[in-house]
Amino acid sequence: MATLRVENPIVTLITDFGLTDEYVGVLKGVILSCNANIRLVDICHLVPPQDRTTATHLLTRSYSFFPCGSVHLVVVDPGVGTDRPILALQADGHFFVGPDNGIFTPILKNAHSLAVYRVTASELFLARMSSTFHGRDIMAPVAAQLANGLPIDRVGPRIAPEDCRLEGPHPCSEIGGVLQGEITHIDRFGNLCTNIYREDVQRFAHGKAIVVQMVEDDQLIIDSVCASYAEQTYKKIVALFDSHGYLEIAENMGSAAKRLKSAIGSTVSVLLK
Amino acid sequence: MATLRVENPIVTLITDFGLTDEYVGVLKGVILSCNANIRLVDICHLVPPQDRTTATHLLTRSYSFFPCGSVHLVVVDPGVGTDRPILALQADGHFFVGPDNGIFTPILKNAHSLAVYRVTASELFLARMSSTFHGRDIMAPVAAQLANGLPIDRVGPRIAPEDCRLEGPHPCSEIGGVLQGEITHIDRFGNLCTNIYREDVQRFAHGKAIVVQMVEDDQLIIDSVCASYAEQTYKKIVALFDSHGYLEIAENMGSAAKRLKSAIGSTVSVLLK
Amino acid sequence: MATLRVENPIVTLITDFGLTDEYVGVLKGVILSCNANIRLVDICHLVPPQDRTTATHLLTRSYSFFPCGSVHLVVVDPGVGTDRPILALQADGHFFVGPDNGIFTPILKNAHSLAVYRVTASELFLARMSSTFHGRDIMAPVAAQLANGLPIDRVGPRIAPEDCRLEGPHPCSEIGGVLQGEITHIDRFGNLCTNIYREDVQRFAHGKAIVVQMVEDDQLIIDSVCASYAEQTYKKIVALFDSHGYLEIAENMGSAAKRLKSAIGSTVSVLLK
Numbered sequence: 001m002a003t004l005r006v007e008n009p010i011v012t013l014i015t016d017f018g019l020t021d022e023y024v025g026v027l028k029g030v031i032l033s034c035n036a037n038i039r040l041v042d043i044c045h046l047v048p049p050q051d052r053t054t055a056t057h058l059l060t061r062s063y064s065f066f067p068c069g070s071v072h073l074v075v076v077d078p079g080v081g082t083d084r085p086i087l088a089l090q091a092d093g094h095f096f097v098g099p100d101n102g103i104f105t106p107i108l109k110n111a112h113s114l115a116v117y118r119v120t121a122s123e124l125f126l127a128r129m130s131s132t133f134h135g136r137d138i139m140a141p142v143a144a145q146l147a148n149g150l151p152i153d154r155v156g157p158r159i160a161p162e163d164c165r166l167e168g169p170h171p172c173s174e175i176g177g178v179l180q181g182e183i184t185h186i187d188r189f190g191n192l193c194t195n196i197y198r199e200d201v202q203r204f205a206h207g208k209a210i211v212v213q214m215v216e217d218d219q220l221i222i223d224s225v226c227a228s229y230a231e232q233t234y235k236k237i238v239a240l241f242d243s244h245g246y247l248e249i250a251e252n253m254g255s256a257a258k259r260l261k262s263a264i265g266s267t268v269s270v271l272l273k
Numbered sequence: 274m275a276t277l278r279v280e281n282p283i284v285t286l287i288t289d290f291g292l293t294d295e296y297v298g299v300l301k302g303v304i305l306s307c308n309a310n311i312r313l314v315d316i317c318h319l320v321p322p323q324d325r326t327t328a329t330h331l332l333t334r335s336y337s338f339f340p341c342g343s344v345h346l347v348v349v350d351p352g353v354g355t356d357r358p359i360l361a362l363q364a365d366g367h368f369f370v371g372p373d374n375g376i377f378t379p380i381l382k383n384a385h386s387l388a389v390y391r392v393t394a395s396e397l398f399l400a401r402m403s404s405t406f407h408g409r410d411i412m413a414p415v416a417a418q419l420a421n422g423l424p425i426d427r428v429g430p431r432i433a434p435e436d437c438r439l440e441g442p443h444p445c446s447e448i449g450g451v452l453q454g455e456i457t458h459i460d461r462f463g464n465l466c467t468n469i470y471r472e473d474v475q476r477f478a479h480g481k482a483i484v485v486q487m488v489e490d491d492q493l494i495i496d497s498v499c500a501s502y503a504e505q506t507y508k509k510i511v512a513l514f515d516s517h518g519y520l521e522i523a524e525n526m527g528s529a530a531k532r533l534k535s536a537i538g539s540t541v542s543v544l545l546k
Numbered sequence: 547m548a549t550l551r552v553e554n555p556i557v558t559l560i561t562d563f564g565l566t567d568e569y570v571g572v573l574k575g576v577i578l579s580c581n582a583n584i585r586l587v588d589i590c591h592l593v594p595p596q597d598r599t600t601a602t603h604l605l606t607r608s609y610s611f612f613p614c615g616s617v618h619l620v621v622v623d624p625g626v627g628t629d630r631p632i633l634a635l636q637a638d639g640h641f642f643v644g645p646d647n648g649i650f651t652p653i654l655k656n657a658h659s660l661a662v663y664r665v666t667a668s669e670l671f672l673a674r675m676s677s678t679f680h681g682r683d684i685m686a687p688v689a690a691q692l693a694n695g696l697p698i699d700r701v702g703p704r705i706a707p708e709d710c711r712l713e714g715p716h717p718c719s720e721i722g723g724v725l726q727g728e729i730t731h732i733d734r735f736g737n738l739c740t741n742i743y744r745e746d747v748q749r750f751a752h753g754k755a756i757v758v759q760m761v762e763d764d765q766l767i768i769d770s771v772c773a774s775y776a777e778q779t780y781k782k783i784v785a786l787f788d789s790h791g792y793l794e795i796a797e798n799m800g801s802a803a804k805r806l807k808s809a810i811g812s813t814v815s816v817l818l819k
Contacts, residue, residue, distance in 0.1 A: 008582035012571065018461030019292070019565070022335040025285065025316035029338030036281030036312060036340055039582060043571035049462050050526065062568040065575030065682075067582055078526060081501020131501040133516030136338075188564030189595050228627020228677040243679035253596065253624060291734030292565070295608040298558065298589035302611030309554030309585060309613055322735050323799065351799060354774020404774040406789035409611075 009147035010039045010070040014058050015135065016047040017075070023133075027075070027140045030126065034144035041066070050078040052103050052167065057185045057193070059096075060106045061244050068093035073143040074103050075135035086119040086138055087164060088146065088155045095152065097143040099134075102167030109166070116164060120156035172196045179204040179270035181247070183262055190255025194268050196247040201225075201270055209273035212239040214249065216266045222249070223273070229253075282420035283312045283343040287331050288408065289320040290348070296406075300348070300413045303399065307417035314339070323351040325376050325440065330458045330466070332369075333379045334517050341366035346416040347376050348408035359392040359411055360437060361419065361428045368425065370416045372407075375440030382439070389437060393429035445469045452477040452543035454520070456535055463528025467541050469520040474498075474543055482546035485512040487522065489539045495522070496546070502526075555693035556585045556616040560604050561681065562593040563621070569679075573621070573686045576672065580690035587612070596624040598649050598713065603731045603739070605642075606652045607790050614639035619689040620649050621681035632665040632684055633710060634692065634701045641698065643689040645680075648713030655712070662710060666702035718742045725750040725816040727793070729808055736801025740814050742793040747771075747816055755819035758785040760795065762812045768795065769819070775799075 011031055017023035024045050031038055043062050047054045055076040063072045077099045089096040089104060091111035096104060097119070108114070119142055126137040142155055172181030172195050181196035201210065212222040222239045229238065229252050237256060242248040249256050249268065262268070284304055290296035297318050304311055316335050320327045328349040336345045350372045362369040362377060364384035369377060370392070381387070392415055399410040415428055445454030445468050454469035474483065487493040495512045502511065502525050510529060515521040522529050522541065535541070557577055563569035570591050577584055589608050593600045601622040609618045623645045635642040635650060637657035642650060643665070654660070665688055672683040688701055718727030718741050727742035747756065760766040768785045775784065775798050783802060788794040795802050795814065808814070 008578075010578060010582060012575075016461075020317060020319045021458075021460045022316055022331040023460075025314060025331075025335045026338045028314050029285075029335060029340075029343075032281075032283060032312065032314070033338065033340045036283060039578065040314070041571060041574050041578070041586070043568055044566060046566045049528075058568040058571075062571045062575060065572045065579065067575075067579045070575075078502075130516035132513065132521075136516060185567075187567045187569075188562075229624075240678065243676035243682060248678075255595075289734075293590060293592045294731075294733045295589055295604040296733075298587060298604075298608045299611045301587050302558075302608060302613075302616075305554075305556060305585065305587070306611065306613045309556060313587070322801075351775075403789035405786065405794075409789060 008039060009035065009037065009149075010041060010066060011143050011147050012041045012043050012063070012066060012070060012072045013045070013075075014043045014047060014055055014073070015045045015075040016049050016051065016055070017045050017135075019045055023135075026133075026136055027073075030136055030140040031144040031147075034141055035148050038144060038147050047076055050076060052076055052078075052101055054185065055103050056106060059103065063094055063096075064092075066094070069095075071095040071097065071143045071147045073135075073139055074098035075139055076103060077101070077135060080134050081131040086134065086142075088117045088119050088142060088152055090115045090152050095143075095146045097139050097146065099139075100165050102165045104164065105166045108161045108164055114161060115152065116159050116161050117152055118156045118159050121154060124150075124155065170195075172200055174204060177272070181268050181270075183249075183264050183266045183268060186257045186264060190251065190257035190259075191242070192249040192256050192260070192262060192268075193242065194247045194249070196268060196270060198241045198245040198247075201247065204270060205272065210270050211273050212247070212249070213269040213271055214260060214262050214266070215269060216262045217260045220260070281312060282308065282310065282422075283314060283339055284416050284420050285314045285316050285336065285339060285343060285345045286318070286348075287316045287320060287328055287346070288318045288348040289322050289324065289328070290318050290408075292318055296408075299406075299409055300346075303409055303413040304417040304420075307414055308421050311417060311420050320349055323349060325349055325351075325374055327458065328376050329379060332376065336367055336369075337365075339367070342368070344368040344370065344416045344420045346408075346412055347371035348412055349376060350374070350408060353407050354404040359407065359415075361390045361392050361415060361425055363388045363425050368416075368419045370412050370419065372412075373438050375438045377437065378439045381434045381437055387434060388425065389432050389434050390425055391429045391432050394427060397423075397428065443468075445473055447477060450545070454541050454543075456522075456537050456539045456541060459530045459537060463524065463530035463532075464515070465522040465529050465533070465535060465541075466515065467520045467522070469541065469543060471514045471518040471520075474520065477543060478545065484544050484546050485520070485522070486542040486544055487533060487535050487539070488542060489535045490533045493533070554585060555581065555583065555695075556587060556612055557689050557693050558587045558589050558609065558612060558616060558618045559591070559621075560589045560593060560601055560619070561591045561621040562595050562597065562601070563591050563681075565591055569681075572679075572682055573619075576682055576686040577690040577693075580687055581694050584690060584693050593622055596622060598622055598624075598647055600731065601649050602652060605649065609640055609642075610638075612640070615641070617641040617643065617689045617693045619681075619685055620644035621685055622649060623647070623681060626680050627677040632680065632688075634663045634665050634688060634698055636661045636698050641689075641692045643685050643692065645685075646711050648711045650710065651712045654707045654710055660707060661698065662705050662707050663698055664702045664705050667700060670696075670701065716741075718746055720750060723818070727814050727816075729795075729810050729812045729814060732803045732810060736797065736803035736805075737788070738795040738802050738806070738808060738814075739788065740793045740795070742814060742816060744787045744791040744793075747793065750816060751818065756816050757819050758793070758795070759815040759817055760806060760808050760812070761815060762808045763806045766806070
């Protein structure tokens with residue numbers, strides 16, 4: 001099959017396979033068997049089992065830092081063995097491979113350029129297929145071939161983005177003079193990540209001063225948004241825009257997650273001062 | 274020393290070094306100092322300390338997915354500093370390096386083509402040897418040189434496979450009309466892996482219907498073998514053949530390990546219906 | 547900018563980013579976007595949050611096993627967003643990049659050849675800077691360019707090593723006829739690592755026999771230093787010189803950390819027998 005030769009192909013990996021089994025290693029073996037020159041980069045293998053929301057969070061906050069042409073393989077696949085489709089996307093210069101279960105929602109909704117394909121070309125798959133490990137048998141070989149330069153229209157028929165499963169956290173929204181979002185992820189440092197984007201806040205505040213309210217922490221008020229963790233007093237709870245531009249609740253030199261009751265899904269509100 | 278030039282040499286790693294110390298990084302530094310072009314692939318570093326059974330499980334279920342010529346380095350070495358030998362194997366087109374403590378048993382028993390060497394060529398070792406880290410001082414440099422194309426007979430004398438230490442789980446066996454095996458591994462999803470191979474079941478059942486009995490769970494009966502996790506009712510305990518062809522006990526969208534009492538070593542029986 | 551072409555550039559990584567977020571993957575994406583041919587080697591990402599002592603321990607025990615010219619990136623940066631400087635070091639043929647917060651103390655003190663630079667050349671940084679992730683925005687691109695062959699004097703002004711922050715564990719010292727050190731790290735196997743170096747002991751003992759005393763374990767006496775874990779009786783507490791030449795307290799086939807009360811910071815004494 002005719003392929004373009006890619007000089008330093010990259011495949012990134014997000015899975016819920018953990019680090020105690022051989023599954024991640026096997027994926028990599030399949031990919032390197034296709035082309036031993038591929039660079040493999042682990043984004044995360046500790047996605048909680050079958051947790052598509054976390055997979056989406058990690059993917060959308062990482063892929064754009066890789067060179068154009070990179071292939072991003074996401075194997076969080078509770079539907080393995082059913083007839084849920086497998087997708088290959090070309091979006092804004094990157095490739096994505098994974099099951100059609102909502103994990104690609106933000107890319108399907110927000111990409112500037114987008115082409116979506118259903119993966120059906122079985123000649124690309126491993127010869128001996130299982131019904132429990134399509135990551136190994138289908139997705140890894142397809143990702144490797146895309147990294148190799150296989151034109152994406154060879155993986156199967158093009159489909160409309162609307163025909164894919166769309167899910168994921170709601171964007172934040174303004175309700176009764178309050179900009180309301182939620183905690184979408186808690187990182188290793190105990191920082192609470194939200195879905196409230198810097199531009200949402202700017203549009204809401206029109207240059208006026210704001211406060212952040214943690215609804216489930218007895219309406220705790222954080223009375224300004226600071227520029228860095230270290231700008232504030234030691235052990236103070238602060239709000240700031242994280243390195244992706246989203247509002248984050250943190251504790252300077254500590255863990256906000258340990259201090260506060262708020263958890264994933266808890267409401268975070270932005271109010272005018 | 275004359276070596277063939279290998280274009281994209283691969284070394285895979287299985288250790289019990291964990292992820293909180295510098296040990297894995299040091300192994301990789303030694304290997305890349307020998308040839309910075311080697312591709313390093315982590316299979317697992319969270320093998321429980323000195324647990325040779327898990328190391329063997331992970332090795333035998335991963336190596337064959339890598340390209341021929343790959344070198345598989347296994348450092349689970351409770352006998353470090355004693356005179357237990359270090360082995361280098363060439364088996365079915367792959368290379369293996371590790372201590373002679375039973376970890377290579379299935380390869381020594383089942384390989385179609387096999388040559389076994391005792392590693393003694395000290396000119397291959399790190400110049401400054403320790404008595405506590407032979408993974409770094411002996412095994413890593415030997416693995417790197419094999420990956421580089423060093424002919425394996427340069428590492429030391431060839432020995433008979435029978436002279437190596439053989440261990441590991443018994444294969445499953447038929448006793449009194451019952452095919453009896455055991456749980457050999459529990460994966461991240463709580464799936465219970467067994468040593469009962471698909472062909473053992475086919476030979477036992479002769480096409481008749483079977484049930485699976487979990488002896489230590491009050492003789493729990495699983496009344497059929499299904500094709501995939503998702504085929505069954507939500508949260509139902511199922512038996513299926515895993516992606517390597519071994520019988521596995523799982524819970525659809527849950528953890529069988531949390532639901533059941535059975536653990537590593539527990540008996541799993543297959544009976545005619 | 548003129549750079550030498552490096553054939554197989556290596557960047558090693560030590561961070562406190564953990565393995566559950568996208569942060570490590572993002573660092574790697576930034577580095578590979580600079581040069582997709584760079585070999586990335588994880589030393590450790592499970593440094594406890596903001597724990598500079600552990601970062602230093604891991605760095606000083608790993609970097610010298612990599613080829614000369616390797617770049618060692620250390621992102622443990624509690625001061626992110628403040629004006630603490632970022633350093634680039636060339637020391638004994640290796641490069642180092644990280645914040646000026648004491649993590650490089652042993653290299654600054656002990657390197658045979660050393661040049662230290664303050665990283666200020668903002669044209670090397672990511673175009674869109676954050677105030678919370680200088681690892682991504684400044685340190686990763688600078689590390690990548692040094693790996694690429696950028697002359698180190700292009701990163702900013704050269705400064706005196708004395709102008710850097712120096713910290714870290716005290717070296718062991720002789721007090722009243724006792725050589726006194728401390729536990730600096732506990733590894734995955736429960737081995738207690740100390741700052742007592744083999745040559746310190748040799749200088750102290752002048753060839754006489756010694757014993758090791760664990761002060762916080764009711765003055766427990768370990769009556770000799772053995773050569774390997776396995777040399778001693780099963781489950782016996784032993785003292786030995788580890789693979790880096792430092793005195794270590796271990797349990798043969800067990801965990802000294804579980805058996806003993808001594809912890810990081812506890813005193814370990816060497817006495818003449």
